[in-house]
Amino acid sequence: MTFQRNLITGLLGASIAAMAGSGSAHAQSDGGFLKVSAAESPVHYHPPFNAQAVYLRQVRTSSTVSVARWLDQSDEGHTSNQIYIESVFSETSPGFAFRTDTPPAKLLGMFETLQNKSRQNGESFSYQTPSGPIMVLPFARDNAQCISFSGRWEPTRADQRGSQLLGYFCEPIAVQTAPKHQAPAQQMDPAAARDFAASFFLRFEINLPGDIGAPVTDGQVPVGVPAVPANPNATAPTAAITGDISSPETAPQTTIITGEQTNTTISPDEGIGIMTRWNNIEGRGALKFDKPAGEGTMIIDDANRHCEGYWQHKDGRYNSATLPFGNWAIFCTDGTSARGTYTSSSPSQVKGDGQDNTGQPVLFRQAGQ
Known part of the structure; x- marks a missing residue:
């Protein structure tokens, strides 16, 4: 069996048919997948270590399926070839939508490399990416902590296409063999799971075509848009996540610390500008809503x-005995990360203090303060 055929085998049969939402298992068995270049892939990953990527594609009657895999070559000989990221990105023809979501828990039985080798060790949650919300589930495979992920974009007009992203990521061998590596927890803490997902999505790039519809997770088919036939074994749609988009003039104004409605003049999409100092190097950024x-x-x-990450209000309110405070964490393109806490004495003042993964101080203050 050739190397390329080995790469394709794991997604042949019913699993790919379920992921694409159309077609049949027979369509996968006649060599329909072709190797394509990185430029033709809708997803990319920017690894901080040695890796090899393989991109495959199959064009069908009413959909196109793109498979991307990253092979771990972070061992000393750069020969491991363990698949540590595998994703399937399916696009429908214009006017077709996917009928249901595929929850990330279902993926543990759909990818050959995960079947009977994985255990869920956390609760699923929604993670906000630049392309929209992605559902994430923590799980463990052998000595690696992993996440599976799924997202969907549906057409709102007949000239738009629908799309679906499914995949998983596991810690590569270089991480598992590091001196301070800890075996996957029996039950991963929600905050730790969120951090794990954030560090992955910082390096995972989703390039949506221009005529792809809006991100959704409610499993509803737009009126007038025909649905691609659903997988008969599909699980019920995950809980709805809504997020109306408003113009800056009408968008509700939000306090960064508590999320309460206020009269501030900062719109949620712009956020609050901050000035940073990281080990005596100045920078700038934003805290968005x-x-x-x-x-x-x-x-x-x-x-x-x-760097990208998140802030999260923990407790406290203005004009009370306990002023607002919370946590923040960021993950950076150079492999560093930082986390800490913030406090706010008023909606116009916020300050955060913390340290990076090497112990260097990191702080921020609201711009202009």
Whole structure:
């Protein structure tokens, strides 16, 4: 069996048919997948270590399926070839939508490399990416901590296409063999699971075509848009997650610390600008309100790195005995990370203090303060 055929085998048969939402198992068995270039893939990953990527595609009657796999070559001989990221990105023809979501828990039985080798060790949650919300589930495979993920975009007009992303990520061998590596927990803490997902999605890039519909997770088919036949064994749709988009003039104003409605002049999509100091290097960034009330995305840029993460209100209110406070965490393109706490004495003042993964101090203050 050739190397390329080995790569394709894991997704042949019913699993790919279920992921694509159309077609049949027979369509997979006649060599329909072709190897394509990285430029033709809708997803990319930017690993901090040696890795090899393989991209495959199959065009069907009413959908196109793109498979991307990253092979771990972080061992000393760079020959491991363990698949540690596998994703399937399916696009429908214009006017077709997927009928249901595929919950991330279902993926543990759909990918050959995970079947009977994995155990769920955390609760599923929604993680906000630049492309929309992605459902995430923590699980363990052997000595690796992993997550499975799924997202969907549906057409709102007949000239748009629907799409679905399914996949998983596991810690590579270099991480598992590191001196301070800890075996996967029996039950992963929600905050730790969120951090694990954030560090992955910082490096995972989703390039949506221009005519792809809006991100959804409610399993509803738009009126007038025919659905691609659903997998008969599909699980019921996951809980709905809504997020109306408003113009800056009419968008509700939100306090960064508590998520309460206020009269401030900062719109949720813009957020609050911050100035940072990381080991005596100055930078700038923003705390955005693009998640449920009381939390949001955090972005930092300086001369050394680009970082993304989140802030989260824990407790406290203005004009009370306990002023607002919370946590923040960021993950950066140079492999570093940082976390800490913030406090706020008023809606116009916020300060955060913490340290990075090497113990260096990291702080931020609201811009202009």
